Amino acid sequence: MNPSTAKSRKSNRNLIFLPEELIVQVLSYLPVKSLTQLRCVTKAWNTIISDPKFIKLHLQRSTKDTNLTQILCVSADSFIQPYPLNTLLNTPFINDSTELNDSCSELSPDSDNSYQFIGSCNGLLCYRVFSFTDFQNTLFQLWNPATKAFSIYFGRHSNSHTNIYDYLRFSMFSFGYDNSTDTYKILYMGPNKVEIFSYGGNVWKLIQLFHVVPLDHWNIAPRKRRTFNQDMYLNDTINFLARDIAEDIVIISVNLGTETYREMLPPQDFVEVPLHLPTISVLEDSLCFCHHTQKTGFIIWKMKELGIEKSWTQFLKISYQDLDIRIKYRFFMTPLCIYESGIALILANRRHGLEVIIYNSSDNRIEKTRLSNLRWIFPYNYVESLVSPD
Template identity: 25%
Template sequence: MSRLPQEIIVDILTYLPAKSLIRFKCVCRSWRSLISDPQFAKLHLKRAYEDENMNRQRLLVATDPLYSVDFEAASDGDNGNALVKLPYPNAESHNDSFAVGLFLGSCDGIVCILDEVDNVVLWNPSTRESKKLPGPSSFLNKDFSTGLGYDSSTDDYKMVIASSATATGSDQIMVEVFTLKTNTWRTVQGSLSGITLGGRYEGVFWNGALLWLGKQEGGAAHDLDVIVPFDIEEEKFMEAVPLPNHFYTAFLSISGNCLCVLGQLKPSGSCFEAWLASEYGVETSWKRLFAFPVDKLYLDCYSTEMWLTKKGEVLVDNRGCPGKLTLYHPVEDARKLLKVENDGDPFYDSAIYTESLVSLC
């Protein structure tokens, strides 16, 4: 390997999973320096997003023990590598206990966690690096929407908490923004005219914006009508975009480089649909992928995460059915169940993340 040009070595290493690269830091000093370089971490992450053959998406399940689920491996029948137990993150000391309460956001392999004693912690499950954040002002006392995103203009990660309750009852909404480089929170004011955010909801980061589901004023009581974007760089709300259909319940996720919305349609919620968009804006063009009767899937108010595999299967985390993850193929009408151990709270949370080497320093 030493006879190869450095750029060839770098290119080869970007194809490898984070777990292997962390072990390879012990090969020699030059490899340790290379793999620890933030620029290499960016190249490695870029490869994961651009190469369709890569399989670095995981479902992080806040059971006890904590699990990382490779749902693509499960889809391919590789059950031996589908479920991996992880140690709980510990941002303060190696002797203190730590338990996950809620996932507040995920971006580039970094996951934001609210623990059981209301600490906010950033964690990279691949590198095991964690960082406890200073507490925000008072978001825990209100309905709130959260998310984690990347500001390419400053090369910084931002945690966002948007409170759907205001003291004045106006269109103004309080938004708290944490920046990793400054390690501080600040408050910015936003406006959502005629739109209500969908309560405690973890936003999806896509194309420079955090996306939440919202309800347009005047709609039916349970309809989710619009997607509400928050520009990470400008730190302001953008114009809401209508959903491709009226959903009774819905989830946002990313499939490849496209935005995906999955959920039950009104009025009765008896039909389940999946839609895809490659570009985002007021004139967003949506494509319906499939539809099927909702009784093909076990769904309830506790279902917390949905995703599409490369084979077109729907991943559903039914935390209301403890320890059960479902992969459903709508064309073949085939179902696979993945069971995880859980000695903790049966109503656990979950989040999608990308395996990466991104550092919190």
């Protein structure tokens, strides 16, 4: 027998062959960067990692792993800056954001167009794209920063506004996912109509008109009342704060599956405080309502059953003294996520930038990390994914 042949057979006997099911399980716990590199190992692994079922499994597991959670700061245009949660928790009192992470990314926009971030879901970021010379026609684009993939322009939307300022002020777009049809959807709310667009289609569908005005404070509210607010995606629904006909604050929840909406009241104990309007957030897969008390503190309510107003439960009550902060006109504070052992991660806005406050409710202990870049406007709880924007 040829010596080289004998050596080859001996080597083959030493190889360990793992069943595909086990390989899938192991790979599904790895971060996106590692999986991107492992695609090149074998054709079989590339097939596994590219499979839609594997991509969904990986996303489900990633969203439950706090080690993979990031705070994603998104600019008003097309820049993003990710901050791994573990890094923020273990690196207090940083004054320069570049010390935490220098992986700033850009969508590489067309210089002739303006890009405006409208939402994030399943690792995808959605932007509306328009030209200042042709703002009456808007397009959209999806971007996965983890895989560096982006979609072509889609979903042309026409409007009748006569100037760019009215268009930006009175038009609201939101982005979410409909599990029942495995479809990403964009919600549009204008002064006289509400529409939904399904990604992959070519028609904007009219749905029931909301008789409310959204609390989009960045574009609409007077400067002295401006605070941080945004819509929240949760379990096939897009949720946002609004004022009803009586000018009371309500929560609108749009079901992307049924394409209907419901109007929900905030907790009964909520009393509006001048200059500091409430916000909503998602913590531990529950919708939360967050508001200031009169010069004393900050309260977070959790809706244990989405849509059931009686299920509002006070989750956290934090005093300004415990947080070592002073209230200012341009101050806002909103919770981003809950970390293990009851640690709440809260992002606060100061006059000179964004600041992360890590608050331990068991002993009122806090740690702070300043993200000093003024460019960032939208902070998001974000998990990378393999989901394709195509």
